[in-house]
């Protein structure tokens with residue numbers, strides 16, 4: 456019996472070894488391929504994802520992580536660059552409702568009609584690198600608040616971080632993994 460058990464164990468160990476996740480360059484290749492596959496099959500993926508019926512151009516796994524961040528950080532203000540159809544702004548505002556705190560300022564260079572309205576969301580129309588846009592985002596910042604800046608490596612992202620830090624806010628940010636080392640060196 457003991458021998459039979461160890462045989463099963465050996466087989467299971469072999470299966471586990473075969474399942475060992477790829478590391479190093481192999482891992483990077485899998486990640487790149489997943490991104491390409493997700494991005495390039497948009498009609499089935501990010502162009503076909505909705506939050507409460509509003510298009511949301513995000514991978515649902517990212518949205519799950521957003522939920523974890525909002526629950527953990529409990530930001531007073533969330534700065535988003537790229538409103539598009541407003542799905543992500545509505546999603547984050549709904550999470551703010553659930554945790555009982557926070558508002559969202561969402562910036563887009565394009566003024567789109569029919570964006571979802573929510574008491575916690577303010578839309579700003581303007582380029583993420585224009586001084587007028589910075590001014591409108593700055594108006595939303597209050598000293599001492601906790602601010603979550605999405606796409607911290609973008610024009611408005613880096614500026615929002617600097618503005619928020621200058622007035623004494625605590626700042627959290629999200630950046631693409633490829634950007635993070637350069638970002639940390641130049642912005643934080």
Ligand SMILES: C[S@@+](CC[C@H](N)C(=O)[O-])C[C@H]1O[C@@H](n2cnc3c(N)ncnc32)[C@H](O)[C@@H]1O
Nearest residue numbers: 511512513537538539542543563564565582583
């Ligand atoms: C991928 S979409 C945003 C998706 C949205 N956050 C969502 O999850 O549904 C990118 C948006 O960025 C906007 N955009 C592109 N360049 C911009 C800029 N320089 N300043 C502000 N918005 C910009 C585009 O108009 C587009 O709506």
